[in-house]
Amino acid sequence: MLPLSAIYEPIQEDLNSVEDRLRSMSQVPDKHLSELLDHSLKAGGKRVRPILTLLSGNFYNYNRDALLSMAVAVELLHTATLVHDDTIDKSAVRRGLPTVNAIWGEDKAVLLGDYLFARAGEHCANTGVVLVTKLFAQTLATISSGELRQSFDAFRLEQTREQYLARIIAKTASLFVLSTESGAVLSQAPESAVTILKEYGHNLGIAFQIVDDVLDFIGNEEELGKPVGSDLAQGTLTLPAMLLLERYPEDNPVKRFFKDPTSLDDMRQAVEWVGNSAIVEECYDIAGEYSTAACRNLNHLPDNTSRRALLALANYVIKRKE
Amino acid sequence: MLPLSAIYEPIQEDLNSVEDRLRSMSQVPDKHLSELLDHSLKAGGKRVRPILTLLSGNFYNYNRDALLSMAVAVELLHTATLVHDDTIDKSAVRRGLPTVNAIWGEDKAVLLGDYLFARAGEHCANTGVVLVTKLFAQTLATISSGELRQSFDAFRLEQTREQYLARIIAKTASLFVLSTESGAVLSQAPESAVTILKEYGHNLGIAFQIVDDVLDFIGNEEELGKPVGSDLAQGTLTLPAMLLLERYPEDNPVKRFFKDPTSLDDMRQAVEWVGNSAIVEECYDIAGEYSTAACRNLNHLPDNTSRRALLALANYVIKRKE
Numbered sequence: 167m168l169p170l171s172a173i174y175e176p177i178q179e180d181l182n183s184v185e186d187r188l189r190s191m192s193q194v195p196d197k198h199l200s201e202l203l204d205h206s207l208k209a210g211g212k213r214v215r216p217i218l219t220l221l222s223g224n225f226y227n228y229n230r231d232a233l234l235s236m237a238v239a240v241e242l243l244h245t246a247t248l249v250h251d252d253t254i255d256k257s258a259v260r261r262g263l264p265t266v267n268a269i270w271g272e273d274k275a276v277l278l279g280d281y282l283f284a285r286a287g288e289h290c291a292n293t294g295v296v297l298v299t300k301l302f303a304q305t306l307a308t309i310s311s312g313e314l315r316q317s318f319d320a321f322r323l324e325q326t327r328e329q330y331l332a333r334i335i336a337k338t339a340s341l342f343v344l345s346t347e348s349g350a351v352l353s354q355a356p357e358s359a360v361t362i363l364k365e366y367g368h369n370l371g372i373a374f375q376i377v378d379d380v381l382d383f384i385g386n387e388e389e390l391g392k393p394v395g396s397d398l399a400q401g402t403l404t405l406p407a408m409l410l411l412e413r414y415p416e417d418n419p420v421k422r423f424f425k426d427p428t429s430l431d432d433m434r435q436a437v438e439w440v441g442n443s444a445i446v447e448e449c450y451d452i453a454g455e456y457s458t459a460a461c462r463n464l465n466h467l468p469d470n471t472s473r474r475a476l477l478a479l480a481n482y483v484i485k486r487k488e
Numbered sequence: 489m490l491p492l493s494a495i496y497e498p499i500q501e502d503l504n505s506v507e508d509r510l511r512s513m514s515q516v517p518d519k520h521l522s523e524l525l526d527h528s529l530k531a532g533g534k535r536v537r538p539i540l541t542l543l544s545g546n547f548y549n550y551n552r553d554a555l556l557s558m559a560v561a562v563e564l565l566h567t568a569t570l571v572h573d574d575t576i577d578k579s580a581v582r583r584g585l586p587t588v589n590a591i592w593g594e595d596k597a598v599l600l601g602d603y604l605f606a607r608a609g610e611h612c613a614n615t616g617v618v619l620v621t622k623l624f625a626q627t628l629a630t631i632s633s634g635e636l637r638q639s640f641d642a643f644r645l646e647q648t649r650e651q652y653l654a655r656i657i658a659k660t661a662s663l664f665v666l667s668t669e670s671g672a673v674l675s676q677a678p679e680s681a682v683t684i685l686k687e688y689g690h691n692l693g694i695a696f697q698i699v700d701d702v703l704d705f706i707g708n709e710e711e712l713g714k715p716v717g718s719d720l721a722q723g724t725l726t727l728p729a730m731l732l733l734e735r736y737p738e739d740n741p742v743k744r745f746f747k748d749p750t751s752l753d754d755m756r757q758a759v760e761w762v763g764n765s766a767i768v769e770e771c772y773d774i775a776g777e778y779s780t781a782a783c784r785n786l787n788h789l790p791d792n793t794s795r796r797a798l799l800a801l802a803n804y805v806i807k808r809k810e
Contacts, residue, residue: 276601299612
């Protein structure tokens with residue numbers, strides 16, 4: 167498997183510019199705000215979404231200024247949702263660092279998230295293209311309604327795989343679609359290419375989230391940067407837990423834990439059972455199918471380094487450990 | 489004083505359309521989301537911001553479609569900030585109804601606010617004008633950074649009137665400016681008229697917030713729709729409390745309450761002292777100066793019913809009781 171750094175080589179320089187812009191955002195006069203921004207933006211992350219925007223924008227008229235603005239926008243939108251998610255979940259650690267809510271409290275985290283949404287929207291508007299600002303807003307609506315559904319479904323056992331899929335499409339794949347679609351639109355890709363890149367983002371996002379949900383069970387706490395079993399602890403029923411419920415419909419630790427969220431032994435047992443079962447492989451297989459589907463029509467795009475990078479990224483996403 | 493309904497008579501019909509659009513927003517398939525939207529949008533409010541947008545757009549080319557979209561956007565942005573504010577403040581009542589956080593919990597309220605920001609952004613993008621989407625995003629950044637500053641300054645006695653002014657400009661006047669400026673821009677007003685309407689919004693917003701801060705001390709709980717003394721209870725030092733501190737620098741109930749936020753008797757005493765002093769009149773005088781400043785250059789705009797409505801609104805704002 168290629169490391170992520172080899173994958174984004176075609177747009178390495180511009181990704182550095184995105185990074186510079188993200189870091190310079192904390193240079194504001196208000197010292198409290200500056201600290202909050204510094205903390206939430208320095209933790210980094212894989213920058214998958216800006217990579218997608220830049221790569222997707224690299225097939226037709228590479229509109230550097232607009233693409234850089236949009237790449238910053240999608241990463242800021244992602245960061246804002248993480249800040250709010252951590253607040254809602256009362257998570258203490260993210261990417262190996264204490265969360266904003268853990269250090270400064272939930273009230274500051276809510277407001278910081280709002281500020282980040284705003285700055286994301288501003289960078290998006292800087293593209294000068296109304297259509298992408300509309301897609302941006304619609305994506306945020308989709309994400310937050312998906313998160314709301316997840317919140318209302320917390321600790322509910324009666325959920326179907328279709329509901330799971332709809333939820334991860336809303337909360338994760340939609341932003342991947344925004345990332346690829348905006349890259350395509352801003353580079354004046356023909357409609358057929360926009361569709362191909364949207365489909366790529368959609369399927370890649372699903373694959374990415376399924377792997378995320380598996381890693382929450384089998385990941386290494388240090389590599390994950392957060393506690394194992396976080397999803398279960400929040401009452402979020404993900405694919406591995408659903409498969410576990412299907413396999414052991416009678417006596418099941420997920421069932422017991424959802425009925426009594428103080429029974430942490432049951433939660434740990436659920437994590438262990440998933441880790442020692444063929445469920446992990448089954449989930450990776452399903453993620454693999456989406457990853458394959460993501461690449462299905464890429465051969466209709468111009469053959470260049472970015473196309474190869476998108477293929478490599480689809481492979482990376484289902485093999486990653488963090 | 490003219491009632492608010494007489495003031496918006498020139499744009500009554502379009503304000504009804506704004507109201508219809510706001511109400512129809514709760515028609516979404518997800519029943520939980522639908523309930524949340526219904527609850528947060530039905531409580532109403534004075535709709536001052538959409539009134540400002542429609543009136544400000546009524547001097548040159550009244551661009552109905554774009555103005556309606558923008559009027560919906562500013563009201564949704566306002567509603568979203570209220571939902572988050574109530575969550576942060578753990579307020580139980582707003583406009584006489586239980587808050588979203590009180591009924592559904594803080595997690596749902598954070599996500600509902602995000603959803604409302606998103607839909608606000610979408611309506612703003614529907615204007616088709618990139619400049620207003622940029623102004624919209626910048627305004628949200630200003631508001632949330634203002635709220636953050638307020639949150640960091642909670643229960644701090646060492647605050648100047650300049651800091652107070654900067655804070656209310658950020659958290660209130662900025663959205664009034666967005667409301668008037670967008671109306672002007674969308675109706676292709678000449679630059680000089682845009683400036684006049686921005687200044688109007690800026691000064692009106694300051695006057696409005698000062699009156700809000702006074703009403704928090706002297707208002708009638710039923711008319712206010714929330715408990716008296718809410719600002720003090722949150723540790724927010726507003727103009728009336730500042731003036732009380734200036735008058736009684738030694739033994740002062742605000743001082744005692746900020747040192748020990750459990751001493752509710754001190755809070756009640758502060759409310760009583762302000763209510764029985766000339767501070768109220770002094771605050772109204774200051775608000776009146778901003779209201780006058782708001783109208784200073786309106787005579788350079790075309791003379792029509794909307795201009796008279798803006799003058800009446802400036803008068804209403806400093807005399808209102810709710």
